[in-house]
Amino acid sequence: MPFSIRDASAPVFIAAMTNLEAWLDKALAGGGDGAALVEARLAPDMRPLSAQVQMASDSAKNAVARLTGVAAPSMPDTETTFDELKARCRATVAYIESVEAAAYAGAEDRTVELKFPNGMGYSFTGAAFLTGFALPNFYFHLTTAYAILRANGVALGKPDFLAHLGQPNIVPAT
Numbered sequence: 001m002p003f004s005i006r007d008a009s010a011p012v013f014i015a016a017m018t019n020l021e022a023w024l025d026k027a028l029a030g031g032g033d034g035a036a037l038v039e040a041r042l043a044p045d046m047r048p049l050s051a052q053v054q055m056a057s058d059s060a061k062n063a064v065a066r067l068t069g070v071a072a073p074s075m076p077d078t079e080t081t082f083d084e085l086k087a088r089c090r091a092t093v094a095y096i097e098s099v100e101a102a103a104y105a106g107a108e109d110r111t112v113e114l115k116f117p118n119g120m121g122y123s124f125t126g127a128a129f130l131t132g133f134a135l136p137n138f139y140f141h142l143t144t145a146y147a148i149l150r151a152n153g154v155a156l157g158k159p160d161f162l163a164h165l166g167q168p169n170i171v172p173a174t
Contacts, residue, residue: 005067006104009130013060014093015164016142020056021089022163023146024082027154034082040152042144051077052145053085056138057092063134064096066112067126068103 027037041048047055054077065072073095079085112129115121124133150156 004104005107005126005130006101009063009067009134010096010099010104012135013064013096013138016138017057017060017089017093017096019161019163020053020142020145021086023149023154023156023160024053024086024089026156026160027149028082030154037149037152037154038080038082038085040148042148042151046144049145049148050079050085052141052148053088054079056141056145057088059134059138059141061092061095063130063138064099066134067107067110067130068099069110070099070103 028034038050039048054075057075061072061075064070073091075088075091079088106126108125108127110126112124112126113121114124114129114133122133146156146161
């Protein structure tokens with residue numbers, strides 16, 4: 001079976017959004033000030049943690065919607081607590097999981113147009129959209145959320161970023 005657009009998108013988004021929810025759990029378990037963390041940012045001109053989670057969610061769900069033609073659920077950016085942000089992660093995963101594999105048929109060649117409020121935008125094939133825009137944009141917001149948490153003392157490391165891999169599956173013989 002060939003590697004598909006679905007293989008390169010849905011499992012990636014699901015794993016990363018699941019990891020993101022676990023980072024939020026870890027931040028809460030560490031005893032940090034959740035209200036302050038929700039508003040924390042890396043630089044004054046950057047959006048806060050809440051917005052980074054919202055934009056990661058939007059990037060994932062809207063990428064799947066654009067690739068498949070299956071309408072993404074509306075998720076107003078109203079989350080102000082860790083519980084609400086975690087629920088947003090779960091809702092994003094639930095939507096992506098709900099999209100049937102058959103909906104991705106032909107997605108690599110489907111025309112995807114991104115239009116900005118000023119009328120400008122981009123036209124891509126589905127493959128170019130996923131690899132050139134959707135995944136980089138998603139990982140920008142995901143990594144920024146991770147960095148905000150790290151910069152504010154949350155004990156996260158690379159194993160948290162790659163938690164979806166689980167334990168190593170190659171173990172040397174002793």
